[in-house]
Amino acid sequence: MARKTIPRGGDSRQPKRRSSGSGAAPPKNRRRRPAPPPPPATLTTWTPGEVEAAFRRFEAANPEPRGELQHQDPFTLLVAVVLSAQATDAGVNKATPKLFAVADTPEKMVALGEIRLRELIKTIGLYRTKAKNIIALSRALIAEHGGKVPHDREALQALPGVGRKTANVVLNGAFGEPVIAVDTHVFRVANRTGLAPGKTPFEVEQSLEAVVPEHYKRHAHHWLILHGRYVCKALKPACGRCLINGLCRWPDKNLLSV
Numbered sequence: 001m002a003r004k005t006i007p008r009g010g011d012s013r014q015p016k017r018r019s020s021g022s023g024a025a026p027p028k029n030r031r032r033r034p035a036p037p038p039p040p041a042t043l044t045t046w047t048p049g050e051v052e053a054a055f056r057r058f059e060a061a062n063p064e065p066r067g068e069l070q071h072q073d074p075f076t077l078l079v080a081v082v083l084s085a086q087a088t089d090a091g092v093n094k095a096t097p098k099l100f101a102v103a104d105t106p107e108k109m110v111a112l113g114e115i116r117l118r119e120l121i122k123t124i125g126l127y128r129t130k131a132k133n134i135i136a137l138s139r140a141l142i143a144e145h146g147g148k149v150p151h152d153r154e155a156l157q158a159l160p161g162v163g164r165k166t167a168n169v170v171l172n173g174a175f176g177e178p179v180i181a182v183d184t185h186v187f188r189v190a191n192r193t194g195l196a197p198g199k200t201p202f203e204v205e206q207s208l209e210a211v212v213p214e215h216y217k218r219h220a221h222h223w224l225i226l227h228g229r230y231v232c233k234a235l236k237p238a239c240g241r242c243l244i245n246g247l248c249r250w251p252d253k254n255l256l257s258v
């Protein structure tokens with residue numbers, strides 16, 4: 001496989017330009033310094049053997065990774081994932097036991113109604129919009145899918161409040177499809193490590209689709225999320241206890257950080 005260079009940096013964003021210090025304009029008679037040289041183009045894409053090695057280590061450490069959103073079936077998973085947009089799984093898990101105790105099917109959700117649903121999820125960000133979408137998607141499931149969550153990407157994405165990431169989580173978690181949902185953690189890990197760079201979640205998903213071996217795709221999403229959430233954290237990655245620190249391309253690794 002041809003090795004190509006990837007942008008240097010922790011994620012897909014351009015590095016911030018450093019301030020000159022005081023912010024004042026330089027004196028006119030001072031000679032302008034030459035622009036600094038570009039960073040060395042030494043970062044390369046992962047070889048297939050390296051990707052295999054990384055996922056072999058993830059699998060050895062956690063053979064059956066699970067998502068952290070509590071659910072009982074495809075419908076409650078779908079609702080939990082809609083609730084988790086721009087919220088933490090822990091925050092969603094605090095609210096959903098009471099919600100699912102009274103409304104764990106589309107029919108019961110519609111019967112519950114938007115106002116009572118709002119009350120049950122008001123601790124979660126964007127709860128008004130989410131309540132509206134959950135009632136609307138429950139109605140759509142009853143009207144168009146016999147009250148069942150469809151095992152079909154297009155049909156899932158046609159539901160109110162369901163985008164590609166939510167559809168992928170449901171396809172993977174509820175139906176065992178080997179698709180990789182790209183959330184904020186997967187996006188960061190894929191770019192920072194150089195494993196699957198991309199400027200958008202969709203680009204990263206396509207990159208991962210291309211490089212992750214078939215036999216790891218079923219669980220790749222969970223391994224990468226858990227790695228990003230607990231090890232390769234946004235502000236302080238724990239490179240010292242990272243399973244893939246010998247493979248990762250991030251130039252600012254701190255192997256003393258655990």
Ligand code: SF4
Nearest residue numbers: 232237239242245248
């Ligand atoms: S060494 Fe591990 S924790 Fe550190 S940046 Fe790379 S993947 Fe993240």
